[in-house]
Amino acid sequence: MTESDPERTAVLSGCPMHADPTPIHDHTFAADPDAVYAELREQGPLASVELAPGVPATLVLDHETALSVLRDPETFPKDSRAWQREAPADSPVVAMMMYRDNVLFQDGPAHARLRQAITDSLSRVDSVTLRRYVTESAESLIRDFGPNGKADLLTEYARVLPLLVLNRLFGSPAELTTRMVEAMTALWDGFDTERANRELVQCIAELIALRRQHPAFDITSWLLAHEADLDDEEMVQQLVVFMGAGAEPVQNLITNALRLWLSDDRFAGDLSGGRLPVEDAIDEVLWKQPPLANYAITFPTRDVELAGRLLPADQPVVIGIAAANTDPALQATRRDGNRAHLAWSAGPHTCPARGTARLIASVAIETILDTLPDMDLAVPDHELEWRPGPFHRALTALPVHFPPVQETDSRDETPGESGRWSDRPAHTSWIPPDTTSTPKRAGSVTKAPRRALNYLGEWLLGR
Ligand code: HEM
Incomplete structure (x- = not known):
């Protein structure tokens, strides 16, 4: 990754920030995200997306590029304050992204x-x-x-x-x-x-x-x-x-x-x-359906060139966790039981x-x-x-x-006491003594x- 200058910027072709950003917050995306990821992959490893109306971002779609971003916190820091100053204050994503x-x-x-x-x-x-x-x-x-x-x-x-x-x-x-x-x-x-x-x-x-x-x-x-x-x-x-x-x-x-x-x-x-x-x-x-499907957001403090594209300063870079996990290049090498997915970032x-x-x-x-x-x-x-x-x-x-x-x-019984609900042995206390400084007597806290x-x-x- 290198810092870009204006001339270099001019020759960078196909910059995702110049494409119309694709919404990833609407019903179309929610109904079939894999179809949207497939279309976005046509832009390359990075795509221009919209997190909410008026909130553009870059989505990282392939596994290798995602890892390179996640492992480079100096280029891709987490502090969102510079972005926040320009973001629409009433946007629904501000709560998740604000510093x-x-x-x-x-x-x-x-x-x-x-x-x-x-x-x-x-x-x-x-x-x-x-x-x-x-x-x-x-x-x-x-x-x-x-x-x-x-x-x-x-x-x-x-x-x-x-x-x-x-x-x-x-x-x-x-x-x-x-x-x-x-x-x-x-x-x-x-x-x-x-x-x-x-x-x-x-x-x-x-x-x-x-x-x-x-x-x-x-x-x-x-x-x-x-x-x-x-x-x-x-x-x-x-x-x-x-x-x-x-x-x-x-x-x-x-x-x-x-x-x-x-x-x-x-x-x-x-x-x-x-x-x-x-x-x-x-x-x-x-x-395939990681609970956090697009996350691990970072905010480069300067224009950054990545995978042949220009990422503008202070604009969010979002890891397409689901997209990276289903990256066709990764599927070719994935073995069963392999935990190399990015669901945990x-x-x-x-x-x-x-x-x-x-x-x-x-x-x-x-x-x-x-x-x-x-x-x-x-x-x-x-x-x-x-x-x-x-x-x-x-x-x-x-x-x-x-x-x-x-x-x-x-x-009002202690869980486990009714055979209809569980075959497990009865517990002696509902709130275990090890969560309190004063051990509670069995039966005193069940209600x-x-x-x-x-x-x-x-x-x-x-x-
Ligand atoms: C299926 C459940 C979970 C998933 C998929 C998940 C996923 C993630 C991901 C992707 C990140 C990275 C976020 C980022 O870089 O912006 C993260 C961070 C974190 N998660 Fe989880 N998480 C889960 C459950 C939990 C639970 C149960 C806890 C707490 C008990 C927890 C505590 C945290 C904390 C504190 C961080 C921030 C770590 C840091 O910034 O160094 N997570 N999680």
Whole structure:
């Protein structure tokens, strides 16, 4: 990559910035992104796209060029402030792209410091405990809609579950979790977003204050105790990025993989095969329909020549993660089980929670398939709709039906106690002692989380 001069610029032919940008935020793109990527590939490894009306960007389409961008943070830094000054303030993409004091938007030593605190804290998450959190949250949500014989697995399951699990990892009490889930959902739905934003930050501030006063075995306490010595403002920013970067992609990994399982004979026909097919469905989604389909955005501070094209200073460069994963050149060399996909990105900002995210998704999928083995899609696969937007590969709903599971009197029981719901051994406590500084006695905490989950279920269903 070299810095360009005006003469050189003049001779660069076919610059994608001179082509009419192709929208990647509309229904046409959402309905068939692969067809749009195929057309865009005619421009070469880079294409001119529109992230929202009046927001042009360069999309990187091939795997090799994507890696070269992701591994060159000096040429392709994350700081978006110069772009933001010129961007339409009311654009729907500004919220995702605006500069924040969190790990995602930092470069160099500032990034390394925050990243170390995050990776050290995540590395302390024990997979057995995490698996239990996911199973318990999943069983509780399924218990809410099981008697109905039908559900929208997006709003009633996949959307709430990662938030519940993340909040338990954060050491958040049930009441705060409820408020945070409400705020996050309002943000997703674009409903009273200013209030929702304020509420989210307020909840996180309360959680930080709580864990400063009462440190426990959770991510918030580990971040607070980290040698990076994060102040309260930095703590809020990092927890917001955990929620933002974590919840929606996990939701989409769960729903996209469940959809594949329920609609594709290769998976649906393999029900007796145990676990492997779930992992295969997850892998296929990470390759072909990655939850973050176009992301890992950078903002070169000067005009940059890349792959024979000119990229203007301060204009976003977006990695076409789905396009790079399905790059025909890569397919020729790809072997089964190869994890070279870019679903987690690559380079210094690669997702630090790959293992965590994958475990949450696979346990969530296994739990619902074990509990509702006769579940089917409620509409033909081709009638499912994909949500328009430039970044996420997300369904608008995943309606299913199944033989209703009889409601029992066990709604306030500890998950696992009812044989109808699970064959797993009963847990002795709903909130595990290792998330609190004072161990709780078994049975003393079983009711509060159920009440919170009931409330969430009703609220999400608009009841
Ligand atoms: C299927 C689920 C997930 C996917 C597909 C995913 C994907 C990604 C990608 C592509 C990036 C790079 C973003 C960029 O460069 O701009 C990223 C970064 C990040 N992810 Fe994930 N992620 C997932 C789940 C999670 C979860 C569950 C957490 C937290 C528990 C998390 C925390 C983060 C953080 C903190 C970053 C920023 C890292 C940095 O800037 O150094 N992610 N993720």
